[in-house]
Amino acid sequence: MMSAEQQRSIPGYDYGSDELAASPVTLEDLELLKQAVLFTGEDERYLRMAGDVLESRTEQVLDVWYGFVGGHPHLLHYFTDTTTGEPDAEYLARVRERFAQWILDTCRRPYDQAWLDYQHEIALRHTDKKNRTDGALGTPPLVPLRYLIAFVHPLTATIRPFLAEGGHPADEVEKMHGAWFKAVTLQAALWSHPYAREGRF
Amino acid sequence: MMSAEQQRSIPGYDYGSDELAASPVTLEDLELLKQAVLFTGEDERYLRMAGDVLESRTEQVLDVWYGFVGGHPHLLHYFTDTTTGEPDAEYLARVRERFAQWILDTCRRPYDQAWLDYQHEIALRHTDKKNRTDGALGTPPLVPLRYLIAFVHPLTATIRPFLAEGGHPADEVEKMHGAWFKAVTLQAALWSHPYAREGRF
Numbered sequence: 001m002m003s004a005e006q007q008r009s010i011p012g013y014d015y016g017s018d019e020l021a022a023s024p025v026t027l028e029d030l031e032l033l034k035q036a037v038l039f040t041g042e043d044e045r046y047l048r049m050a051g052d053v054l055e056s057r058t059e060q061v062l063d064v065w066y067g068f069v070g071g072h073p074h075l076l077h078y079f080t081d082t083t084t085g086e087p088d089a090e091y092l093a094r095v096r097e098r099f100a101q102w103i104l105d106t107c108r109r110p111y112d113q114a115w116l117d118y119q120h121e122i123a124l125r126h127t128d129k130k131n132r133t134d135g136a137l138g139t140p141p142l143v144p145l146r147y148l149i150a151f152v153h154p155l156t157a158t159i160r161p162f163l164a165e166g167g168h169p170a171d172e173v174e175k176m177h178g179a180w181f182k183a184v185t186l187q188a189a190l191w192s193h194p195y196a197r198e199g200r201f
Numbered sequence: 202m203m204s205a206e207q208q209r210s211i212p213g214y215d216y217g218s219d220e221l222a223a224s225p226v227t228l229e230d231l232e233l234l235k236q237a238v239l240f241t242g243e244d245e246r247y248l249r250m251a252g253d254v255l256e257s258r259t260e261q262v263l264d265v266w267y268g269f270v271g272g273h274p275h276l277l278h279y280f281t282d283t284t285t286g287e288p289d290a291e292y293l294a295r296v297r298e299r300f301a302q303w304i305l306d307t308c309r310r311p312y313d314q315a316w317l318d319y320q321h322e323i324a325l326r327h328t329d330k331k332n333r334t335d336g337a338l339g340t341p342p343l344v345p346l347r348y349l350i351a352f353v354h355p356l357t358a359t360i361r362p363f364l365a366e367g368g369h370p371a372d373e374v375e376k377m378h379g380a381w382f383k384a385v386t387l388q389a390a391l392w393s394h395p396y397a398r399e400g401r402f
Binding site: 033075144149150151152156188189 | 237269273275343347348351353355358383386400
């Protein structure tokens, strides 16, 4: 776990802050959603293991993810200042730092009320609050739902080689990867809330 | 490919029908979405291979999927007649037959306009048109978006052992499974359309 001081050093990283809105998803809803992605206590254990493997590799993971986004103009678009047509470098850099922390939070945080509330904050930062945290006001105001869902695949598939670098036996790598896949899918489902029409979430 | 006659034998299976609405997603949008899930021509080839492996195993796959849904009351709920509190056996049976065909369509159909239009029909059958095709009017009128997204994981993870049964080398099984994962994620993204608030898809 990071100390409170380390957390404060990431701009816009408000995990656990009293300023955050409560998640519209209850802990009971979360429990049912975990069952729908087959998430169990074993997955929690393998996520902890994954966190230890990934801790020293988050920059390399982000290199791959940013390479992927940067290589596709229709994805880089959501980081692009539409007034200049240029990627917003500061916005990219600030999001990147939180994205690295997100990898570790996915692996290490307990999926409790504070975590649920921060998932809601992340959801809002893809929609109603996009750009606000980072003052990136020239970039598009929304990441479309279809891409939010689509990203379950690249965020899952590309993590595998990094998990394999930790020196664990193949069956443990497989279980870490499975737990990661479940955790990413679970979060994509939670992040879909502000996209959904009334009564459809 | 199935013959037209075989297709007609599945109740409610309207693939390619003139009665279907056109997808609100264009072929160009689809191309960009394929890029977001890293879907390439290689994946098409491995999906064809997966189709040959899965063709004789769809009933066993459906046994697993229905076992999973049936074992979770909050998921079986969407097949349950709320007036009687009992699962709607006819609805379950009719959906199952189309679900088996969906496995083969995912592997074998070209992802063209007809496929896109049928993805839209499937999306509507989870939302505005749920129950109508099968006259299952007592069951809930909607599968919530969060479960639609969540199902990317179980529909992907549980197919792996079946792909491994085809006698292909491990690297081919891996590639078939990767292609399947991409195809399922792509479809979940397409199916999210009728859930999304205006301008958020």
